[in-house]
Amino acid sequence: MxxxxxxxxxxxxxxxxxxxxxxxxxxxxxxxxxxxxxxxxxxxxxxxxxxxxxxxxxxxxxxxxxxxxxxxxxxxxxxxxxxxxxRATQTNEAGRCAVLLPVLAALPQPLALLEVGASAGLCLYPDRYAYRYGDRRVGDGEPVLDCDLTGAEPPQRLPEVVWRAGLDVNPLDVTDPADLAWLDALIWPEHRHRRDRLRAAAAVAAADPPLLVRGDLVDDLPALAEQAPPGATLVVFHSSVLYQVPPPRREAFTALVRTLTGRWLANEDPSVLPHAALPKPPGDGFHNVLALDGHPLAWTRGHGQAITWLPTPT
Known part of the structure; x- marks a missing residue:
């Protein structure tokens, strides 16, 4: 292109x-x-x-x-x-937790979360934020993440997270003013609510920093996954990350992640991580596909502002 x-x-x-x-x-x-x-x-x-x-x-x-x-x-x-x-576009949008939450809450608990392309790790705290799906609120933390949900009921609970780690070629530190300034610069100019959300989520991460490892999504993923505690469901996840990875490396990652003991949760552009026989997205605008272990579940908006569940196969 x-x-x-x-x-x-x-x-x-x-x-x-x-x-x-x-x-x-x-x-x-x-x-x-x-x-x-x-x-x-x-x-x-x-x-x-x-x-x-x-x-x-x-x-x-x-x-x-x-x-x-x-x-x-x-x-x-x-x-x-x-x-x-x-530099790289390391948009660390905590709002994407709103589209990940329904899947995370439904998995066997407790969870060990490992985010690929974690940036500053703000999406590693789905259990600490609060969510508003229409008139249904889940959780009582900050920030409150609003999401339009279509095709399913909102989750009834927050997940239980006992371990959280991130892998990134250039991890960011929310306690570093320069790193926080870069995260702020990546937020689109009209999106004041996302700036407020960034600061609230950064306060959560600063109070209980995650394990962030500088490394490659193929070479260094297995060793980090092995650190997950036994007895927890390992969830390797990523959101709007793979478009930055060259296709051969992307293919190597998707082959590797399927071999790990755990679950694989992806939220990516379908042109980057294709799925067969997808229905059309709901309306105009950019949409990702939320998929668990390679099976598409829902269309999602780029900043987590909406999720539309796909019809259940008959």
């Missing part, structure tokens, strides 16, 4: 109806030959919109006006390019 197509697709599939500012920027970049030429000097994995926009926001650049954004990027391109080369 060309860089032009990447930015057009981001505007249509992800930003439209969710972030007017990023939709405008994406469309402007997609037709700007000078910006596209600069982006094409970067490795393919480093050209993505979220990374560019996050780096500009981190540097204090404007993202509400395409002309001002363009001027900033052109004037600061060496610094922007350097940051894009060393």
């Amino acid at each position: 060309s860089t032009t197509d990447i930015y057009r697709a981001f505007a249509e599939r992800e930003a439209r109806g969710v972030s007017p500012a990023y939709e405008r920027l994406s469309r402007a970049v997609a037709r700007d030959r000078k910006l596209l030429a600069l982006l094409d000097t970067l490795p393919p994995a480093k050209r993505q919109p979220n990374l560019l926009f996050g780096v500009v926001r981190l540097g204090g650049g404007p993202v509400d006006d395409p002309a001002a954004f363009r001027a900033y990027v052109l004037a600061h391109w060496p610094d922007v390019a350097a940051q894009m080369r060393v």
Whole structure:
């Protein structure tokens, strides 16, 4: 896919109806030959919109006006390019726990959670947050995660988590102001509620830090999985992570995770982690597929704001 197509697709599939500012920027970049030429000097994995926009926001650049954004990027391109080369989109959206919770709560308890691509580990605390599915509230913690649920009843309980660990090529520390600033920069400009959520979830993680291991999702996963306590259901999970992994490595991971003793919970773009014979997603906009042990269960929105269960096979 060309860089032009990447930015057009981001505007249509992800930003439209969710972030007017990023939709405008994406469309402007997609037709700007000078910006596209600069982006094409970067490795393919480093050209993505979220990374560019996050780096500009981190540097204090404007993202509400395409002309001002363009001027900033052109004037600061060496610094922007350097940051894009060393950073990755580590959006640590705690809201995604709302779409993971129904599966986690239904598994044999207690759980040992191991997140691949954990960033700062904020999705390792599904038992500490509270949830609101319509008029049904589950839990009494903070933050409160709102989720529109269709096709099933809300979970009746929170999971019992006795061990939590994360694996990431570059783990982030929510007690480090620089790492927290990067997580904030990755949140889309209009999403004040997600910024409030980030700080509430970061306080949970800071009070009881998870085990975060710097490592590769294939080479280092088995050793970390072996640290899970006996008697707990090991759940290896990931959410909007595999698109950053080259296809051969992605295939190696999915082959490996099936061999581990435990359950595999994935929440990924179906173009990245395909499933056969999926029905159409509910409406427009970007959707992930929630799958357990390779079996698709539901469509989910990218930040955990909605989950639509697939029909039960007859």
